[in-house]
Amino acid sequence: MPEVARFVVGLRLPVGILISSDGPYSVVSRSMLCGALLGIEEARAEHPGVVLVPTVRNPAGELPRYVAEASAMLAAGIRHVVGCYTSSSRKEIIPLFEKADALLWYPSHYEGFESSGNVVYTGAVANQHLLPLVAYLLGRFGQGASCDTYCVGSNYIWAWENNRILREAMGPAGGRVLAERYFPVGCTEFGPVIEAVLAARPSFVFNTLIGESSYAFLRDLRAACVARGIDQPGLVPVASCTLSEPELDAVGPEAVDGHITSSVYFASLGGPENARFVAAYRARFPEGPAVCADAEATYLAVRLLARAVAGAGTTEINAVKRAAASGSIRAPQGEVRLDPETMHAALTPRIARSDASGRFVVLREAAGPVPADPYLIRNSSRFGAVDLRPVLRVA
Amino acid sequence: MTAPRLIQNFRGCRGVLWGGGDAEALGRALARLGLSLVRTDPAAPAEAGGARLDPDRDVVFLDADQALDPALLLPAGSTLPDAPVIGLVGVEAPSRLRLLAEAGATAMLRKPVQGALVYSALFLGVNTYRRLRSAETRLAAGDRKRRGRRLLIKAVVALVQARGLGDDAAYAELRRESMRRRLDLEAFCEALFAPGSPFPAAWPLDRPSDRSFDPVPHPRGDDPNAQDADAGRRDRGPDRADAAVDGAGRRPDQARRA
Numbered sequence: 001m002p003e004v005a006r007f008v009v010g011l012r013l014p015v016g017i018l019i020s021s022d023g024p025y026s027v028v029s030r031s032m033l034c035g036a037l038l039g040i041e042e043a044r045a046e047h048p049g050v051v052l053v054p055t056v057r058n059p060a061g062e063l064p065r066y067v068a069e070a071s072a073m074l075a076a077g078i079r080h081v082v083g084c085y086t087s088s089s090r091k092e093i094i095p096l097f098e099k100a101d102a103l104l105w106y107p108s109h110y111e112g113f114e115s116s117g118n119v120v121y122t123g124a125v126a127n128q129h130l131l132p133l134v135a136y137l138l139g140r141f142g143q144g145a146s147c148d149t150y151c152v153g154s155n156y157i158w159a160w161e162n163n164r165i166l167r168e169a170m171g172p173a174g175g176r177v178l179a180e181r182y183f184p185v186g187c188t189e190f191g192p193v194i195e196a197v198l199a200a201r202p203s204f205v206f207n208t209l210i211g212e213s214s215y216a217f218l219r220d221l222r223a224a225c226v227a228r229g230i231d232q233p234g235l236v237p238v239a240s241c242t243l244s245e246p247e248l249d250a251v252g253p254e255a256v257d258g259h260i261t262s263s264v265y266f267a268s269l270g271g272p273e274n275a276r277f278v279a280a281y282r283a284r285f286p287e288g289p290a291v292c293a294d295a296e297a298t299y300l301a302v303r304l305l306a307r308a309v310a311g312a313g314t315t316e317i318n319a320v321k322r323a324a325a326s327g328s329i330r331a332p333q334g335e336v337r338l339d340p341e342t343m344h345a346a347l348t349p350r351i352a353r354s355d356a357s358g359r360f361v362v363l364r365e366a367a368g369p370v371p372a373d374p375y376l377i378r379n380s381s382r383f384g385a386v387d388l389r390p391v392l393r394v395a
Numbered sequence: 396m397t398a399p400r401l402i403q404n405f406r407g408c409r410g411v412l413w414g415g416g417d418a419e420a421l422g423r424a425l426a427r428l429g430l431s432l433v434r435t436d437p438a439a440p441a442e443a444g445g446a447r448l449d450p451d452r453d454v455v456f457l458d459a460d461q462a463l464d465p466a467l468l469l470p471a472g473s474t475l476p477d478a479p480v481i482g483l484v485g486v487e488a489p490s491r492l493r494l495l496a497e498a499g500a501t502a503m504l505r506k507p508v509q510g511a512l513v514y515s516a517l518f519l520g521v522n523t524y525r526r527l528r529s530a531e532t533r534l535a536a537g538d539r540k541r542r543g544r545r546l547l548i549k550a551v552v553a554l555v556q557a558r559g560l561g562d563d564a565a566y567a568e569l570r571r572e573s574m575r576r577r578l579d580l581e582a583f584c585e586a587l588f589a590p591g592s593p594f595p596a597a598w599p600l601d602r603p604s605d606r607s608f609d610p611v612p613h614p615r616g617d618d619p620n621a622q623d624a625d626a627g628r629r630d631r632g633p634d635r636a637d638a639a640v641d642g643a644g645r646r647p648d649q650a651r652r653a
Contacts, residue, residue: 377429
C-alpha cells in the first residue's frame with residue numbers, strides 16, 4: 001500500500017518556559033532550562049501530533065519579574081507554563097494561574113504542604129527527600145550514642161520547614177538538634193558559625209543554604225577543617241536535600257568530595273533510560289551545565305505535559321490533568337506516576353555522596369517509587385514537637 | 396499548666412458540614428489531608444447535636460449564609476461549641492458574621508471553598524479551639540476552688556480547735572491527707588463535713604486505703620462542673636497515655652474515657 005501524503009493537523013500547544021538563566025540560583029536553574037529544552041525536542045519527536053510552541057523567558061531570580069513574565073504569558077493565551085525554582089517564586093505566581101485557570105508545571109523539589117489545583121508538581125517533597133535522609137543518617141550515626149545535628153540554612157521557608165520536620169523526625173529516635181542558624185539569601189560570611197559547628201562537633205551538619213551561600217559555606221568549612229587537621233567528610237559531614245552536580249562544580253575541587261545528598265535523581269544512576277538521557281543531554285549541551293535532579297524533573301514535566309495533551313486531545317487543563325495522572329512514564333530515574341488527588345509525583349528516593357571527580361556515588365536506593373505525601377499525613381505524628389526549642393539564632 | 400500540644404496532622408478526623416451548597420471542593424481538599432466529610436441537615440440537628448460530636452476528631456464547617464440558631468452547636472451553659480467550628484463565609488455582613496462568632500468559630504474559609512487555605516483553617520481553627528477549651532477547664536477549676544473555700548476554712552478551723560494545731564500545720568495536714576487519697580483538696584474538705592463523717596474527732600488516719608473520707612460522687616445533672624472536668628479530660632486525647640491523678644475525686648471504677 002503506497003504511502004499517502006497527508007496533512008497532519010497538529011494540536012497547537014503554546015507552552016511557557018519560565019526559568020532563570022541569571023540570578024542567585026542560576027547554577028541550578030540553567031540546568032533546569034537545558035532539561036526543558038531537551039524535553040521539548042524529545043516530546044516533538046514522540047508526539048508529532050502535538051505542536052509545541054515554546055515561549056522562553058528569564059526572570060533572573062527576581063520575584064517581580066516572575067510576576068510580570070507570567071502575567072504576560074497568560075495574557076498572550078498560554079495556558080501551560082513549566083517553571084519556577086524557589087517556593088517564593090511559585091507562591092507569587094500561583095494566584096495568577098488560579099485566576100486565568102492555567103496550569104503551572106513546577107519541577108523543583110520543595111518542602112511540601114501545598115496542592116493547588118492549578119499546579120502539577122514533578123519534584124520531590126519531604127517524605128521523598130528529607131525523611132529518607134533522616135532514616136539513613138540515624139542508622140549511620142545513631143547506634144548507641146546520640147545522633148546530633150547542627151542546622152545551617154538560608155532564612156526562608158525551605159530551611160524553616162525542613163528544620164522543623166528534621167527536628168520532629170529525629171526527636172523520637174533519640175536524635176538532637178543542637179542549634180539552628182539562619183542566614184540571608186546570598187550571604188557568604190560563615191566564619192563564626194563554622195567555629196560554632198567545630199566546637200559543637202555534631203554527628204552531621206544539615207545544610208539548607210541555597211545558591212552561593214551553600215558553596216561558600218562548604219568551601220570555608222573544608223578550609224577550616226584542613227587548617228586544624230580534621231577530616232571534614234569523616235568527622236563533620238554535611239548533608240542536604242539540595243546539593244547537586246552543577247553545584248559541585250561551583251563549590252570547587254578543594255571541597256567537592258564527601259557531601260551527602262538525598263534526592264530522587266543523580267546523573268550516575270543506572271538503567272538504560274538514564275544512560276540514554278544523560279548521553280542525549282551531554283550531546284545537546286556539551287558545555288554544561290551538568291545534568292541534575294531539577295533538570296530531570298523539568299525534562300519530565302515537559303514530557304508529561306506533551307503526553308497528556310496528546311492523550312487528552314486538548315489543552316484544556318482539567319482534561320490534561322486527568323490524562324497526566326493516568327498511567328506512568330518511564331523516566332531517567334525510573335517509573336514516575338502522578339497522583340490525581342494531589343498532582344504530585346511518586347518518585348524513587350536515593351542517598352548519595354559526592355566524590356572528588358564531581359560525581360555522586362549512590363549509597364542507598366529505595367526499591368521503587370514512593371508516593372508523595374505533601375502534607376505528611378502518613379509520615380508525621382498527630383502532634384507537633386513539644387516546645388523544647390534549640391538555640392534559634394538569626395545571624 | 397502548659398498549653399495543649401499543637402495538632403498538625405488531621406488524618407482520621409471527620410469534617411461535618413452544616414448547610415452549604417456544593418461540598419465537592421471541600422470534600423476533595425479534606426480528603427487530601429486525610430479527613431472524611433459528612434453533611435448534616437441543620438433542620439435535623441439531632442444528627443450532629445452535642446451528644447454526637449467528638450471534640451478530638453470532628454470539625455464542624457458552618458455555612459454562615461444559612462438561617463441557623465448557633466445555640467444548636469453549644470452545650471448548655473457554655474459559649475464554646477462541642478467541636479471546633481470553621482466558618483464558611485459568603486456574604487461578609489455583620490448578621491452572618493455574628494452567627495459565626497456566637498457559634499464559637501475559631502477560623503474561616505471563603506466561599507466557594509477551594510483547596511487553598513483549608514489546611515491553615517484546620518490548623519488554626521482546631522488548635523485555637525483546644526486552647527480555648529483548656530482555658531475553660533482552668534476557669535472551671537478555679538470556680539470550683541472558690542466554691543470550696545468555705546469548707547476548707549471550716550476544716551482548718553476545726554483541726555486547730557480540735558487538735559490544737561497552728562493554722563499552717565492544719566492546712567499542711569489537710570493537704571497531705573487529700574494528696575494521699577489522690578483527691579482535690581476542696582473535695583476532700585467537703586467530704587470531711589458529710590453526714591456521718593468522724594471528723595475532726597478521728598484525725599489523722601494512718602491508712603490511706605481507708606475510704607471513709609471519699610466524697611459521694613455527684614450525679615452529672617447536679618454539678619455543671621463535672622461536665623467541664625470531662626471536657627478537660629477529653630482534651631488529653633488518645634495520644635496521651637498517662638496515668639494521671641484524677642483530681643476530681645473519681646474512684647477507678649468511675650474513670651472517664653481519656
